[in-house]
Amino acid sequence: MSPVTASGVRATWESLPAAVRAGVEDVLGSPVVAAVNQSGGFSPGLAARVRCADGGRAFVKAVGTPLNPESPDIHRREAVVTAALPDGVPVPRLRGTFDDGDWVALVFDEVDGRMPHEPWRPDELSVVVRAVTELSRSLTPCPVPSPLVAADEVGDIMLGYRELAADPPADLDPWERRHLDQLADLAASALDVVDGDTLVHFDLRADNVLLSGDDVWFVDWPWAFRGAAWIDSVMLLKNAAFHGHDPEPYLQDHPLLADVDPWHVTAFVAGMAGFFGSSGRRPAPPGLPTLRAFQLAQHxxxxxxxxxxxxxE
Incomplete structure (x- = not known):
């Protein structure tokens, strides 16, 4: 079980530029009188539950180019996806956005919930596995107009082993080194099977889930694309494996995998391993000092x- 968690170094409400705070308050329609800053995830930006002078509550995310030059575009992508989601999907409603070209803030309905325990508890994992299955069904056919397509979005990811094979690092796992060319071919073959007509979250792990009574909510949608219905279930189980759980029992008789060749799932999982192995060896991006260690632990x-x-063998 890995001690590494999905967490970074986040901005706080108080540290945001005054113009950004004012822009968020314009969306809210009332001044913010209290903010509880949240941890978890890798964005260097703000994640906070806020309370307004009129008694209203919301969840706010904000990031600017001074923290990381790419993160504002990631928030913009999430805004496009969440704004297009139909009513009834267990995703917090996007109320509005603030964007001054450098800073982007997203204002969501607040969900009165908590993240699952880390490491995953078996009872909570079982509940979320079922909820992800229903989520994928509810997002088929894909409800977001002209979203990005799976084979394009995961193309570079599934070629991570090709990158490693071109210049094998000295610290490769011995089994991995013996099978490097096979792994590269296997992972690349996943590009033939990832397309579909489901809106795929593609970043499902414990810190992107909220539990609220009997309800399960799914947050953080910037990487969403149109793809195969089974991808999110496999992504969640990859996170379960990271926390020491055996993912295989959850795959047996899984309703979204009944007609899927098991070797296709293996190819996809190999692609994710190659991605973590190649990306985890790169320098840390600005403002995300813990990302590479987390990727190598997932690898x-x-x-x-x-x-x-x-x-x-």
Whole structure:
């Protein structure tokens, strides 16, 4: 079980430029009188539950180019997706946005909930596995007009082993080194099977889930694309493996995998292992000092799952 968690160094409400705070308050329609800053996730930006003078509550995300030059566009992508989601989907409603070209803030309805325990508890994991299955069904056909397409969005990700094979690092796992070319071919083959007509979240892990009574909510949608209905279930189980759970029992008789060749799932998981192995060795992006360690920790647990599924000696 890995001690590494999905967390970074976040801005606080108080540290935001005054113009950004004012822009958020314009969206809210009332001044913010209290803010509880949230941890979790890798964005260097703000994540806060806020209370307004009129008694209203909301959840606010904000980031600017001074923190990371790419993060504002990530918020813009999330705004496009969440604004297009139909009513009834378990995703907090986007109330409005603030964007001055450098800073982007998103204002959502607040969900009175909490993240699952980390590491995953079996009871909570089972509930969320079922909820993800229903989420994928509810997002088929894809409800977002002209979203990005899976094969394009995961193209570079599934070629991570090709990158490693071109210049193998000295610290590669011995099994991984022996099978590097096979892994590269296997992962690349996933590009033939990831397309579909489901809106895929693609970043499902414990810190992007909220539990509220019997309800499960899904947050942080910037990486969403149109793809195969089973991808999010596999992504969640990859996170379960990271926390020490055996993902295989959850895959047995899974309703979204009944007609999917198991080798296609193995290829996709291999692609994720290659991505973590290649990206985790790169320098840390600005404002995200913990990201690479988290990727390398995920590489280790995802690789172990790939090794088990392939059965290669």
């Amino acid at each position: 280790a647990t995802t690789l172990a799952w790939v090794r088990r599924r392939t059965g290669w």
